[in-house]
Amino acid sequence: MKIVGISAFYHDSAAALIENGEILAAAQEERFTRKKYDPSFPKNALTYCLESTRTSYNELAAIVFYDKPLLKFERLLETYYAFAPKGARQFWHSMPVWLKEKLFLKNIIFTELTKLMPCNKKDINLLFSEHHLSHAASAFYPSPFQESAILTIDGVGEWATTALSQGNGQEITIIKEIKFPHSLGMLYSAFTYYTGFKVNSGEYKLMGLAPYGDPTAGRVSRFVDLIYEHLIDLKDDGSFCLNQEYFDYCTGLKMVKESKWKRLFGFPPRKPESEIQLEYCDLAMAIQKVTEEIILKLAQETKRLTNSSNLCLAGGVALNCVANGLLLRKRFFDNLWIQPAAGDAGGALGAALTGYYLYFDKKRKANPADSMQGSYLGPQYYVSDIEVIVRQHGAVYERYGWDELYNRVADLLAEGNVIGWFQGRMEWGPRALGNRSILADARNPQMQKKLNLKIKYREGFRPFAPSVLYEDVKEYFEQGFYSPYMLLLDHVHSQRRNPLPEGYYAMSLKDRLYYPRSDIPAITHLDYSARLQTVHKETNPRYHELISAFKAKTGYGVIVNTSFNVRGEPIVCRPDEAYNCFMRTEMDYLVIENYLFDKTRQPEWTLKKDGGYQYG
Numbered sequence: 001m002k003i004v005g006i007s008a009f010y011h012d013s014a015a016a017l018i019e020n021g022e023i024l025a026a027a028q029e030e031r032f033t034r035k036k037y038d039p040s041f042p043k044n045a046l047t048y049c050l051e052s053t054r055t056s057y058n059e060l061a062a063i064v065f066y067d068k069p070l071l072k073f074e075r076l077l078e079t080y081y082a083f084a085p086k087g088a089r090q091f092w093h094s095m096p097v098w099l100k101e102k103l104f105l106k107n108i109i110f111t112e113l114t115k116l117m118p119c120n121k122k123d124i125n126l127l128f129s130e131h132h133l134s135h136a137a138s139a140f141y142p143s144p145f146q147e148s149a150i151l152t153i154d155g156v157g158e159w160a161t162t163a164l165s166q167g168n169g170q171e172i173t174i175i176k177e178i179k180f181p182h183s184l185g186m187l188y189s190a191f192t193y194y195t196g197f198k199v200n201s202g203e204y205k206l207m208g209l210a211p212y213g214d215p216t217a218g219r220v221s222r223f224v225d226l227i228y229e230h231l232i233d234l235k236d237d238g239s240f241c242l243n244q245e246y247f248d249y250c251t252g253l254k255m256v257k258e259s260k261w262k263r264l265f266g267f268p269p270r271k272p273e274s275e276i277q278l279e280y281c282d283l284a285m286a287i288q289k290v291t292e293e294i295i296l297k298l299a300q301e302t303k304r305l306t307n308s309s310n311l312c313l314a315g316g317v318a319l320n321c322v323a324n325g326l327l328l329r330k331r332f333f334d335n336l337w338i339q340p341a342a343g344d345a346g347g348a349l350g351a352a353l354t355g356y357y358l359y360f361d362k363k364r365k366a367n368p369a370d371s372m373q374g375s376y377l378g379p380q381y382y383v384s385d386i387e388v389i390v391r392q393h394g395a396v397y398e399r400y401g402w403d404e405l406y407n408r409v410a411d412l413l414a415e416g417n418v419i420g421w422f423q424g425r426m427e428w429g430p431r432a433l434g435n436r437s438i439l440a441d442a443r444n445p446q447m448q449k450k451l452n453l454k455i456k457y458r459e460g461f462r463p464f465a466p467s468v469l470y471e472d473v474k475e476y477f478e479q480g481f482y483s484p485y486m487l488l489l490d491h492v493h494s495q496r497r498n499p500l501p502e503g504y505y506a507m508s509l510k511d512r513l514y515y516p517r518s519d520i521p522a523i524t525h526l527d528y529s530a531r532l533q534t535v536h537k538e539t540n541p542r543y544h545e546l547i548s549a550f551k552a553k554t555g556y557g558v559i560v561n562t563s564f565n566v567r568g569e570p571i572v573c574r575p576d577e578a579y580n581c582f583m584r585t586e587m588d589y590l591v592i593e594n595y596l597f598d599k600t601r602q603p604e605w606t607l608k609k610d611g612g613y614q615y616g
Contacts, residue, residue: 001360002059004049005352006042007066007134007344009105011200013042014345016377016428017049018352021362023142025049026377026428028345031573037201041112042348048379050117057119064355066347067131069105071158075180129354131157131347132165132315133172135339138350139314140167141357141364142371143337149306151298154315154343155185155200162298162315166306170357170364175305181250182242184294185317187232190247191287193255195280196270206284207322208462211526212512213285214278214505223265223286230264232290238298276461276509288322295323299332309334314350318342318487319430321531325489329479340375340485341429349428374539375485376435378426381575386592389579396601402542405594410549413441413559417588418455420564422578423542427571431486432563433533434467434543436571436578438587440522440560442466447522447560449514454586458567461513463531464560466523469547470534472557476520477532486533486561492518497528522560533561 005016008029016026025048030036032044050056110121129137135152150165150172161183164176188206189199197205213220234240246261248254262268270280299311311333313324319342328336339346356362389395400408409419419439427433438455440447452460465486466476474480477490496518504512518524537544551557564578565571566585572578575592582590582597583605590597 001061001356001362002053002055003061003352003355004046004063005066005134005348005350005355006046006063006109007346007348007351008041009039010344011037011039012343012345013039013045014341014348015042015045015049016349016352017053017055018349018356019053021141021353021356021364021371023349023371023373023377024053026341026349027379027426028341028428028570030570031378031426034570034577036568036570041108043112043116047116052379057113057117058123060124061360062125062127062355063109063113064127064129064351064359065105065109066129066134066344066351068128068158071130075156075159127355127359129351130160132160132163132177133174133354134347134350135314135342136163136165136167136172136174136312136350137353137357138341138346139312139318139337139339140165140172141353142339142349142367143310143312144366144368144370145310145312145335145337146364146366147308148310148312148337149302149308149333150312150314151302152313152315153184153295153298153317155189156180156183161185164298164302164305166308167312170362172354172358176301178239181244181247182240184240184291185315186247186249186255187242188287188291188317188320190249190255191283194261194269195284196272196274196276198272199255203316204319205459205462207288207320208525209276209281209284210288210322211285211529212276212278212281212461212509214282215285216505217282219279219282220285220289223283224289226264227286227290234294234297236297237301238294239301240294278509281509291317291320292323292326295320295327296330296332299327299330303332310337311335312337312339314339314342314346316343321487321489322529324487325479325481325529328481328488337370338485338487340372340427340431340487342487343430345429369538372428372485374536375428375433376425376540377428379573380425383593385575386595389576389592392576393579394603395579395597396603397595397597400594400596402545402594405591405596406545406549407553408596409546409589409591410553412589413439413550414554416441416444416447418447418451418586420578420582420587420590421543421546422564422572422575422590422592424540426573429485431533432561432571433484433486434535434540434561436564436573437467437561438564439467441554442520442522442558442560443554443556445514445516445521450586451522451560451562456562456566457585461509463525464523464562465531465533466520466558467533467535467543467547467561469544469551469557470536472551473532473534476558477530481532481534483532483534484536484539486531488532489529490532492520492524492528492530496520497524520556520558523558
């Protein structure tokens with residue numbers, strides 16, 4: 001039995017295909033269209049899922065959409081009514097779109113499907129899952145647990161913004177919900193907006209900025225107090241209410257009422273791309289602390305309601321790796337599992353799984369190693385695709401045997417080179433996990449600056465993640481978490497740290513950033529933290545072999561791993577995009593499968609911008 005799941009029309013559109021509960025393929029539309037967070041119908045992602053599994057529509061038992069548009073429309077109408085007349089402007093702004101498109105979503109989906117493949121809509125079993133049920137299903141069904149508590153937190157689905165649930169076998173029961181307009185995701189996004197980043201994409205920048213706050217001064221704690229006093233009323237069970245007098249997302253076209261926030265915190269919203277002052281760092285640290293406290297209280301309540309020793313997480317807030325690491329350290333639960341595509345893209349997978357286990361009432365037996373296959377669920381490319389690049393651009397390469405390649409690339413990394421590493425199937429989710437990655441030596445004190453300014457073209461304060469051999473993780477990090485999907489924060493071991501200089505917190509952001517804090521400085525953030533990925537021979541043998549070769553040469557089983565893209569663009573999907581990115585940046589070498597491209601030997605590059613394309 002094959003089932004397709006789809007998420008679309010908000011952000012992070014995606015498609016996923018399962019067969020008898022096994023995940024065969026999954027991908028986000030942005031990787032094909034090259035439009036970051038593309039919200040459009042995922043025609044390219046769906047085509048990939050169908051073609052790579054040789055599936056036609058008449059073989060599908062169902063196509064499942066990840067939420068229920070009519071319930072969402074009901075929420076919008078009731079919200080506008082409740083806040084009337086304040087919401088008139090937003091009402092007239094959004095209603096034409098809803099009336100023209102989203103109320104007729106079923107017809108739109110059928111129309112898009114027939115464009116891709118001739119079919120009779122009467123033969124298509126189109127189902128709709130609720131938003132937070134899709135998130136819960138994406139977290140629980142692929143997890144290694146036969147029974148588990150489930151916590152899903154995001155901006156908003158239809159009505160729910162947070163759901164506390166329990167999974168047992170094939171069943172998922174939603175026990176308790178927090179509903180719109182009270183939303184932890186919206187609260188965090190409001191601070192994302194106020195600190196000068198883009199909502200629905202800049203939240204991870206806010207998380208990365210938080211450690212630049214000064215915990216030794218009183219401003220952070222004062223901001224925390226102001227947040228609790230004026231913005232949010234938090235109860236012991238994790239439930240909360242947001243004071244809508246300070247927010248504008250219900251009735252206006254902005255996240256916050258800027259004049260009120262300026263009076264509250266004493267400074268205006270930061271202009272995007274402007275220099276980041278210390279008060280914004282302290283504000284970022286304050287909201288991160290508040291977010292962590294709310295998540296901990298919600299987790300404790302979920303534990304109380306379910307009495308489970310396991311916890312599964314999904315929803316956009318589950319991508320907050322700082323909170324995830326803290327939650328695991330608190331040991332409320334013995335085991336924690338997080339859906340790698342925790343945001344709306346993951347809803348496509350969850351929708352397909354709800355169709356299989358709940359609609360079709362199929363039995364489930366958990367896979368002790370989880371069912372995500374390392375999250376390598378996207379397209380794979382072959383020698384013929386690489387040869388197209390060679391012919392098109394006159395590219396110069398060397399081709400190696402695999403063992404020879406690992407040793408050659410390990411040497412290049414140890415010499416301080418930056419390597420584009422393109423292997424196998426593309427990752428599912430927002431993290432590069434060693435198949436669409438840019439790699440470097442974590443020991444190099446200049447590497448963070450080089451990667452940010454010359455490769456990624458992004459803000460200098462942004463940290464980089466380590467990929468570490470799982471068998472060596474406790475040599476480098478305090479907790480030694482099992483973290484194959486780069487969703488947990490750990491701290492560099494104390495014996496590897498350098499002491500901070502006197503007056504450290506009075507130093508400028510730039511001076512603090514480039515002070516070497518450990519013997520692996522390129523991945524050590526300001527608070528000695530790192531968002532680590534543990535690399536496992538079972539799920540990614542090539543990546544494991546490369547890091548092992550690097551360890552044999554240097555004694556270090558850890559390297560820098562950042563996503564293979566530049567700022568503002570999605571992670572590369574195809575070999576031609578990898579070569580394009582390689583040539584447009586100051587990357588030194590590119591590896592696609594066992595082909596090695598040396599930048600110094602390539603012909604002059606004239607193409608400046610990636611173009612969109614269709615899959616196939």
